[in-house]
Amino acid sequence: MTTLVASDLDRTLIYSAAALGLTAPDAEAPRLLCVEVYESRPLSYLTETAAGLLAELARETLFVPTTTRTREQYRRIRLPVPTPGYAICANGGHLLVDGVADEEWNRSVRSRLDSECAPLAEVSAHLRTTADPAWLLKERVAEELFAYLVVDRAELPASWLKSTAAWADERGWTVSLQGRKVYAVPRPLTKSAAMREVARRAGADTALAAGDSLLDADLLLAADHAWRPGHGELAEEGWTAPGLTVLPERGVAAGEEILRRLLSAARGGRED
Template sequence: MNVNTDLNANCLIASDLDRTLIYSAAALHLTMPDPEAPRLLCLETHKHKPLSYVTETAAGLLTALARSAVFVPTTTRTREQYGRIRLPGPAPKYAICANGGHLLVDGVSDPDWQRTVTTRIAGECAPLDEVRRHLRATADPAWVLKERVAEKLFVYLVVERGLLPDGWTEELAAWAEPRGWTVSLQGRKIYAVPKPLTKSAAVRELVRRTGAETVLAAGDSLLDADLLLAADHAFRPSHGELAETGWTAAQVTAVPQSGVMAGEEILRRLTALAARPSPTMPSRMAATVPAPGPAPGTADTPVTT
């Protein structure tokens, strides 16, 4: 597919959404006195109830950022779940859903990218049904609240975190590793995801299409680690899976804030970097963009340090 010349594509910003830019009420982590708390804007409702928020300042920053760069929401959410979010500012030209399984162009999943992803998964990973059987055989209904399959690509459990046995997630990860799957615990959800299914692979495809000269990124979980490593500069909050494990990298900045204020600070720093002149050297991602189509053996595996 040809590079889209209609966009100002010098800077591409790929950011995770939940607990990076947008926050549920339980994840807001507002520690200041109530009269000093920021005004909040609700971006998502589900079953007629408010679900996700940003600060009003963050909404303004995101609006300006989306008008000055290629802003790409990059989420593990399914397309349906992503569709519930009403981000401020212009509608993104591109979005990445299902942890890289779907690349949306003007809201429609790109069929070429879908074929690339499903071919790689089929060639490199144990079948989804095998993983689901193992989960059912080893997980205890006493602490499993729900099992969900996302886009026929990966599976996750919603669990009662306080009842989750110590070491169970690590045992699942050890079982999944040789079968080409990775495991991530995020809040009350345990994800099992095929290794080739990564956010960074989808962003590299967008770099190829847009010709972006700089890639910035943000995220909070192990499923975001590959994306942060591949970007020219990236940010993570002081909460979440990456913070809890002490994960870092040379090009990754950990902002000192946590909760919804971290989302605001990340947007502030992304805005400052996006305003800088483009570097004379090509982006880290541009230098490693693969040819379109399956690429066996080159899966972008999330770091689990």
């Protein structure tokens, strides 16, 4: 039997300093392991306990990192496990096999987007021209697949987000706010489609998943069982679904608990 574990990374397994959510006195804080450096500065962490759990999980299951990050952004992460046999990047647009992008998979994804959605150029232009410089910090296109804005969230008008989401929906795209980023993603570009492809190739019998954002919802729905933390977009929406366990933990403690639950489920529910 092969158990596939597809997990989101940012704010699910790994956390920036701002997202750690540490609540204990400093002297009682968990020891942290840095797993990402950006521009020579530490950026992302998990607890040392979580690192040990992840190592066990990767030994006992088919662990598949599943992220909206681009391939370049994903490759900055140094998880305490051997290079995964499969990794899903760009929200399902790229499938890495032993660290190398599967170009055939990417071509099949692009073909579907071309036939079912408005062009990326149209959507990114709309974001750029309707955004107000008063709250727009950066505008980016990721892997020529989707677009996102980095914004001053405190100044971002809810009315702009609502009207932009409605405009995009008519064109086959979804818009979501995650932290300081507003993502515009083609509706068929999903983590779940890539997860199903990995499951098919690997002959997996069971799929487990974890995630915190709206872009993870389809992944969680596609799994046999899934977990989400007590923070993030899904928590703010009160989102739930059959087969989903909602955890009360928030921040880096949630990442540790998610790994504990994934490992227990992979072992048939045993707590070792």
